[in-house]
Amino acid sequence: MQEELFDHQSVAERVQAETLIVDVDGFEGPLDLLLSLSRTQKVDLRKISVLDLAVQYLNFIEKARELRIELAADYLVMAAWLAFLKSRLLLPPDPTMAGPTGDELAAHLAFQLERLQAMRDAAAKLMARDRLGRDRFVRGVTEDVTRRKTVHYTANLLDLMQGYARIRTRDDFRPFVMDRDSVFTMEQALQRMRGLIGFSGHWTDIVSYLPDGWTDDPKKRRSATASTFAASLELAKEGKIVIRQDEIFSPIQIKRADRDG
């Protein structure tokens, strides 16, 4: 397959292919490589043959392997994907097969290439504009009066982020004191449950054991719910209560364990 393709190429094209191989480091990823390869088709990107392109790419990868050039993983991932695309494009569509058709995938790839090329062109246009400090210039003498009335403190977002990053890397990820405000510890829950459980002869929703003032704020409620549940498990282990839940996500109920079963 590969030989066949190379036979069709002119000397110039072969030289170009060689150059591509040698320059593999110069490519910015598989999409960039595909874009370069697509130029050899000498057609508008909208009219490109994705199938030919896939074949070219696979040949390229093959050639690079022969030359024992180490390829980054994403080039190989792209190769695998293109091999898949190629088979989809070549084989008659299988109606039982789910997912996008080969043509859809090919169209998207063509879109990606066209978009990347468009961004490159846009970048070139941008860089070619009359730029400050090169074509257009700012005022050389800015007014610098010595009578300074106020001191203006500046800081930008970057300073702020750097400052914060500095602190956070210094004492790495210690839990913060304010977290405790909203944390109902298991010890607290256990203590509370021990006091209440003696009165619970009937099945009662565990939620009714949440302490006052811990049910409105979601964060507090979450913490209290978790610790009350954990405390219930602990009490059940101790044989003080029994727990039941009818089905997944239904309310969890507890009641005092009767000593005699």
Added chain:
Amino acid sequence: MDDTQEESLFEAPPIAEQERMVEAILFASAEPVSLREMAGRMPHGCEPLIAVKNIQKRYEGRGVSVVKVQDAWTIRTAPDLGFLMQRETVETRKLSRAAIETLAIVAYHQPVSRAEIEEIRGVAVSRGTVDQLLELDWIKIGRRRQTPGRPVTFVVTECFLDHFGLENARDLPGLKELRAAGLLENRPAPGAEALPEPQTDAELQENLFDDAIEEPEDGPLY
């Protein structure tokens, strides 16, 4: 100065005088000056917008011109005279191809997340690339995308516009054509739901270059 201000409570200075003031203010600053800033420095009752527009007209075809950058105004030398200014030329660090492309993608697709930049370039964006653009003050961190993970987005800065001689991001070269060709769309790969960008095209379109959009806050989970 106090005198001037007191006087101005009764009557704003004539427009010709206001033009002189704006001229002086613009000449004194290397950075673009906002109308608000001008108004704050000029006597009460002044209309800097009218004055600056007059000034702009006055400098048409001259060696320097009055240009607008977003909501601010500044004076820059005429681009055709750049050759005279070799001494003032700022040697800029050569930007890598990756940086230039990333810059263009941010400019044309803003607000754009890192994942989206990577999807367009088909390759990971290195930390240094983004750093370099942030350092140049050409891009900045914009709003968070209201999608899973709430990724930060990047947008271009006033400094970027000033550098490339653009009044605002809508003036980017070829923007309309690119948009018409559908090349600024965030088209997901067929069959793939891999990328976390469930924004519809319409939303995205709205989002483009529109900073004023109020995004819904995340609702509490409970």
Added chain:
Amino acid sequence: MDDTQEESLFEAPPIAEQERMVEAILFASAEPVSLREMAGRMPHGCEPLIAVKNIQKRYEGRGVSVVKVQDAWTIRTAPDLGFLMQRETVETRKLSRAAIETLAIVAYHQPVSRAEIEEIRGVAVSRGTVDQLLELDWIKIGRRRQTPGRPVTFVVTECFLDHFGLENARDLPGLKELRAAGLLENRPAPGAEALPEPQTDAELQENLFDDAIEEPEDGPLY
């Protein structure tokens, strides 16, 4: 440029063009420019003296004027408009490290009490630092904490959000993004070393952080 010079051997640019050149040179130069210097920069055959005199006349009575300083020329603000520069006479100073860190803590952890700031920074917070931030109108006093001693807490202000270009404090980049932007070192946290995956590590930190900005939604329990 070479073309221009070659051409100019035969013919100097028209005087109007020379005036534009002088105008641009005077505008962009940091120092007064001598006629010799102008002649050196302009195409051959130019007459900078005539051009500069014309320019000087043109600026008569304007907001800036062309003046001669010894043997060189420069553009200066008209003397009667000096009062306009008073607001520009503010001295800009970078906020001190202590202030930035304190501000960052308030922003990321608000509402936060002084004791909590000190715990996070690991160092006492001077009153001057807090006062400075209050004065800048970047932080303000929030609600009192309902804990013993009922300490006051600090929160960031509208003005803060405005200055830093944020919609709300939740738009601040998270640790993950700080890291991605290269602002955080990739040094593993002492407590996190046991964690198997760097991914998990990052997520854990992000969570901790999210929790800290008082989000009403889900945060880790412990």
